[in-house]
Amino acid sequence: GQNIDQPTEMTATEGAIVQINCTYQTSGFNGLFWYQQHAGEAPTFLSYNVLDGLEEKGRFSSFLSRSKGYSYLLLKELQMKDSASYLCAVLDSNYQLIWGAGTKLIIKP
Amino acid sequence: ETGVTQTPRHLVMGMTNKKSLKCEQHLGHNAMYWYKQSAKKPLELMFVYSLEERVENNSVPSRFSPECPNSSHLFLHLHTLQPEDSALYLCASSQDLENTEAFFGQGTRLTVV
Numbered sequence: 423g424q425n426i427d428q429p430t431e432m433t434a435t436e437g438a439i440v441q442i443n444c445t446y447q448t449s450g451f452n453g454l455f456w457y458q459q460h461a462g463e464a465p466t467f468l469s470y471n472v473l474d475g476l477e478e479k480g481r482f483s484s485f486l487s488r489s490k491g492y493s494y495l496l497l498k499e500l501q502m503k504d505s506a507s508y509l510c511a512v513l514d515s516n517y518q519l520i521w522g523a524g525t526k527l528i529i530k531p
Numbered sequence: 532e533t534g535v536t537q538t539p540r541h542l543v544m545g546m547t548n549k550k551s552l553k554c555e556q557h558l559g560h561n562a563m564y565w566y567k568q569s570a571k572k573p574l575e576l577m578f579v580y581s582l583e584e585r586v587e588n589n590s591v592p593s594r595f596s597p598e599c600p601n602s603s604h605l606f607l608h609l610h611t612l613q614p615e616d617s618a619l620y621l622c623a624s625s626q627d628l629e630n631t632e633a634f635f636g637q638g639t640r641l642t643v644v
Contacts, residue, residue, distance in 0.1 A: 426573065455632070464533050464621070464635035509574070517629050518587070521574040 424448045426522035428510050433528045434500055442495045442508050442525045450515020456484055456495045457509040459524065465509055468495070497527075505529045534558040537622050537636035544612065545644055552607040552639045554622030560634070561627045563605045565597060568619040568638070580605060581628050612643045 425447045434440040446454070453472040457465040471477055471486035471493060483496040497504055510522040535556045544550050556563065565577040579587035580599040594616075596608040605622055619640050623633040 430571065462637075464535070464637045465633075466533065466635070467632050470632060511574075518576065519574075519633070523571055523573045 424512075424514065424520045426510055426512060426520055428508075428522040428525045430523070431526045431528065433530060434497075436500055436502060436529055436531050438500050439496065439498050440500060440527065442497070442510075442527065444493045444495070444510035444522060446491050446493070446510070446512045446520070446522075448512045448514045448520050451488060452513040452515065452517060454484075454486055454493050455509075455511045455513070455519070456493075457511065458506050459509060460506045468508075500529050502529050502531070533634045533636065535622060535624055535634050535636040537620075537639055539639055540637065541640045541642075543642045543644060544609070546612060546614075548612075549608070549610040551609065552620055552622075552641075554605040554607075554636055556603055556605075556622075556624040556634070558624055558626075558634060560624035561602060562625045563599065563602075564623040564625075564633065565605065565607050566621040566623060568621055574621070578607075579628070586628065609641075612641075614643050617641055617643045 428444045456468040458468050459465040469484035471484050476485045481498045486493045507524040507526050509524045511519045538553045561582050563580045567575040577591045578597040583599045594611050598606040619638045621638045622636040625633045
């Protein structure tokens with residue numbers, strides 16, 4: 423079966439750095455997405471990785487290792503507004519998105 | 532504002548009621564999706580439409596009936612639901628099926644009593 427694993431919840435301090443991991447086992451691979459979802463709001467696109475390596479976009483970076491079936495989202499200089507759920511999703515060989523259950527990130531002052 | 536609008540935002544319905552959820556996208560996308568989001572569970576893909584034709588139906592109970600009258604609008608008709616159907620229902624769109632950077636609506640919080 424297809425499976426995406428990510429931690430259920432993480433806590434970090436304002437101004438610090440946090441890394442949210444995602445491991446996957448899917449039928450084929452056509453890219454990995456990270457989305458952010460604030461409580462009661464729509465998920466919004468953060469990043470897309472299809473090749474190995476690190477993609478940096480401001481305070482957020484996303485890393486992919488296809489051989490390990492592994493990705494992480496790195497958030498730097500954390501702000502209170504970064505408190506949200508972070509969803510990992512993989513595009514399989516049929517171009518269907520397989521979703522993780524999301525990681526709830528709690529930021530403390 | 533993601534360019535995808537869902538109504539209503541909240542809905543409470545009895546198990547014998549019939550209601551419809553509406554989704555509209557202003558992005559010129561060709562693919563539209565219905566997802567179910569339950570607490571602490573992955574997003575569940577329910578239906579996929581491409582150019583107004585249904586291309587995916589992931590074994591969804593017949594009490595959920597989708598309708599796509601044109602490429603900008605998507606409906607989810609609900610009838611004789613069960614309490615376990617209570618969830619957040621999200622609509623999304625993407626440029627096409629292969630380009631799945633999806634743009635989501637804010638969802639309809641459905642409670643079945």
